[in-house]
Amino acid sequence: MGPSVADAFTVATFNVNGIRAARRRGFDRWLATRSADVIALQELRCPAHEVGAFPGYSAAVDIGSVAGRNGVAVLTRVPAAAVRTWVTHPPRARGLGEFATQGRYIEVDLADRVVTVACLYLPKGGLPAHLQRPGSMREQPDGGVKHARKQRFFAAFAREVNRNRLAALREGREFLLVGDLNIAHTQHDVTNWRAARTMDGFLPEDREWFSALLGSRRLIDVVRQTHGERPGPLTWWSWAGQSFAKDVGWRVDHQLATPGLARRANDVVVDKESSPDQRLSDHAPLVVTYG
Template sequence: MVMVQLRGPGDDGGFEVASFNVNGIRAARRRGFGDWLAHRGPEVVAIQELRCGAADVGGFPGYHAAYDVGSIPGRNGVAVLTRVEPVAVRSWDVTPPVARGLGEFATEGRYLEVDLADRPLTVASLYLPKGGLPADLQKPGSMREKPDGGAKHARKMRFLAAFARELDRNRRAALRAGREFLLVGDLNIAHREHDVTNWRPARKMEGFLPEEREWFGSIIGPRRLIDVVRRLHGDRPGPLTWWSWAGESFTKDVGWRIDHQLATPGLARRARSVRVDKEPAADRRLSDHAPLVVRYAEA
């Protein structure tokens, strides 16, 4: 596995948080997920797209697992693995979201947060809807899927509008409780031009549409959440976290950065290094995503 590692000043220990869309935990295990987990051993691992029922999630040696598989067979599902059992776990299937508009998504296995027992930190794992194109950009014959009149795009935008309110509420609740807050996961949005290899044509693709990028910009800021990967990496291309299964995208490193770690300012200041565990060859991939791992200094 190739490790793309980017260090910040004073990288002197601390703890690691990984975000990994496994694109099916059973398939990822067959490809070597267990070996990756044992070798890297992050203190916290947020997983997206379990894509299985609760009985098939399985165990994770050395970790306590909190998860929400959702109610759609073979779709979605999020988890957070921790070395120490968390003091609290909140998922939408047990504790429905408060923000109006999220009810239709509450049983889909898209959001889970835990309060760590060994650090004053709340970690949330999010799998945001992929969405689709608005009706005016849908052209029959040039799409992999059948045109839907913009229905999937509209659904994603409803989620974004409602989730922004829920996210703000959860962030503030964590801070009031004396905890930092960290949102990690597959947001299915690339924010800036540096986040997409071929960004010009991507402007008319789902995940890089102007309205999606504007939403992403609205949830981050110096007093809200910080994009810690961009802060460490600087104003330059990458680091990429997703490559299509098709063609030679992986081999040629033509991809997107849609996996993120967004931290409250106090935690963001303690971000020391980031790495993307990209496999050395296409036939050794664990998923169409690669694990995104950030090291944070202790408080």
């Protein structure tokens, strides 16, 4: 019998903020307990030979060429039918070349389901030059360089992901884009959303770009669809202060699915640890069940 989408399966996406550090904190215990069918990881942040094995899973990995930064992977119960990275399959959209070797995108065709899963770690940006105020920023003002980089990525990736989505559909596959997109889309996605309007990740241009990815015939935010128009579920909290304990954070980790798959999303869980000292990362795993 060939692959299908009929059986229920779970997909987790998790920015581990360094797989070695996450493993020291208990990642492997979470992996075994959660037992998701597909796990997408971002920010592995280590050399390829230190990624390690994941018991019970086959791993498709693009560690990237930037030492100690980025790195993505997709873990599957059954080895993927096909794996594409921007190194093995260079992006076609003009403007992504500068990002191709950074370990930001990996795409797999599941062997046991007619689904393509794409894992993205979208570049962090920064404030545009006119919003940068020396002395009020954690980083030194850069004249808007990081903001411009993110905008370049936005423009090119929107074209690329549309091509990839259509390519999957032509082959009879649903398409699922997951990962840390470094964007909170609506006011439900940030605890202090009014203050966040002048912060990277919640700027008008960030939110407009995210909106443009979505559509009833394109990609659907299955977390918002399932959770409803209410605050949360948050997936990131600062390491600093009482943000985690007080649940003051952002929803920047996402699962965006083509309509056929989105209709099957029936449960969303964020595996937020019960106390700050049990945290595996500054993010928490986002898990969606497709029934």
